[in-house]
Amino acid sequence: MPVYLFPFTNTIFFSRRNAGYIETQNLTRVSEFHLLGFSEDPDLQLIIFVLFLFMYLVMVLGNLLIILAVTSDSHLHTPMYYFLCNLSLADVGLTSTTVPKVIVDVHTHSIVISYVGCLTQMSFSITFGCMDDLILTVMAYDRFVAICHPLHYQVIMNPQCYGFLVSVSVVASLLDSLLHSLMVLQVTCFKDVDISNFFCDPSQLLNLTCLDTITHDIFICFVGVVYAFLPMSALFFSCYKIVSSILRVPSPGGKYKAFSTCGSHLTVVCLFYGTAIGVYLSSAASLSPKTCAVASMVYSVVTPMLNPFIYSLKNRDIKRAIWRLLSNTVSVPCIWSTGWKSSKA
Numbered sequence: 001m002p003v004y005l006f007p008f009t010n011t012i013f014f015s016r017r018n019a020g021y022i023e024t025q026n027l028t029r030v031s032e033f034h035l036l037g038f039s040e041d042p043d044l045q046l047i048i049f050v051l052f053l054f055m056y057l058v059m060v061l062g063n064l065l066i067i068l069a070v071t072s073d074s075h076l077h078t079p080m081y082y083f084l085c086n087l088s089l090a091d092v093g094l095t096s097t098t099v100p101k102v103i104v105d106v107h108t109h110s111i112v113i114s115y116v117g118c119l120t121q122m123s124f125s126i127t128f129g130c131m132d133d134l135i136l137t138v139m140a141y142d143r144f145v146a147i148c149h150p151l152h153y154q155v156i157m158n159p160q161c162y163g164f165l166v167s168v169s170v171v172a173s174l175l176d177s178l179l180h181s182l183m184v185l186q187v188t189c190f191k192d193v194d195i196s197n198f199f200c201d202p203s204q205l206l207n208l209t210c211l212d213t214i215t216h217d218i219f220i221c222f223v224g225v226v227y228a229f230l231p232m233s234a235l236f237f238s239c240y241k242i243v244s245s246i247l248r249v250p251s252p253g254g255k256y257k258a259f260s261t262c263g264s265h266l267t268v269v270c271l272f273y274g275t276a277i278g279v280y281l282s283s284a285a286s287l288s289p290k291t292c293a294v295a296s297m298v299y300s301v302v303t304p305m306l307n308p309f310i311y312s313l314k315n316r317d318i319k320r321a322i323w324r325l326l327s328n329t330v331s332v333p334c335i336w337s338t339g340w341k342s343s344k345a
Contacts, residue, residue: 062308091304094128130173
């Protein structure tokens with residue numbers, strides 16, 4: 001017996017076809033969704049609250065440090081660090097779209113999100129998630145040019161080129177968000193209001209719509225090809241060319257430096273792409289709701305939290321810039337305090 005939930009009307013109808021007639025019955029108005037999250041067990045709510053709050057604070061602090069370090073140090077005004085700065089911005093946006101809502105819901109013991117709030121959260125999460133996706137691809141292209149064509153790097157990766165690449169990533173991300181929003185807005189009914197995730201994940205929301213299977217599958221395949229298959233193909237091609245070039249390096253030191261440069265990026269790519277694609281194609285992969293929630297947490301919270309550590313721990317330039325930034329931040333209040341005491345005396 002299918003149940004159809006109409007978010008823009010005062011009634012909900014469900015139909016039952018029996019012996020050639022359709023019976024329609026009024027139910028209640030639906031203007032919200034329920035985010036089921038990980039567990040409704042009261043004993044686990046404190047753990048979830050502390051875990052998400054800790055990861056969010058670490059993520060914001062780490063990515064803001066990278067952004068401030070890159071923007072304040074003129075030695076880091078290069079394409080690689082420009083892309084890294086934009087990746088940090090996308091990470092902060094993606095996590096800030098989802099995690100604060102989880103923290104508030106756990107604190108208030110609420111699982112409700114309004115229809116408008118759900119669509120807004122979905123749109124922003126798609127925008128920033130897609131920006132993450134495309135900027136990781138652009139960063140792979142940057143490493144490909146730097147390692148495979150080092151003599152032409154300055155010519156190829158000029159300011160106009162990397163500005164254009166980031167602009168295309170932003171526009172493509174907005175287009176992806178617009179496509180999903182239009183797809184959901186044209187739906188007049190939903191089969192259920194329970195979303196088996198901690199935020200309004202687009203794949204979960206599309207599965208709840210009353211779209212016919214063919215339309216749903218065509219849309220999923222189209223978005224998957226454009227925003228997953230093509231970037232992944234570019235990534236694998238870049239990795240193949242990079243590894244081929246590294247193997248031709250005669251000195252072990254050169255090989256180690258090249259591998260360490262690409263290894264951190266490949267780690268982030270595998271974490272982000274593997275979990276994000278698995279969640280988006282969860283209906284085809286038959287993943288359980290809890291598995292989807294954990295995978296969503298990996299690509300939307302854990303990966304953005306780990307990015308600052310992955311990209312900075314083995315990068316002397318980033319560590320030097322962060323140390324200089326922190327030193328200047330600490331020294332300024334000390335100078336101000338000393339000057340204020342001397343003037344008072």
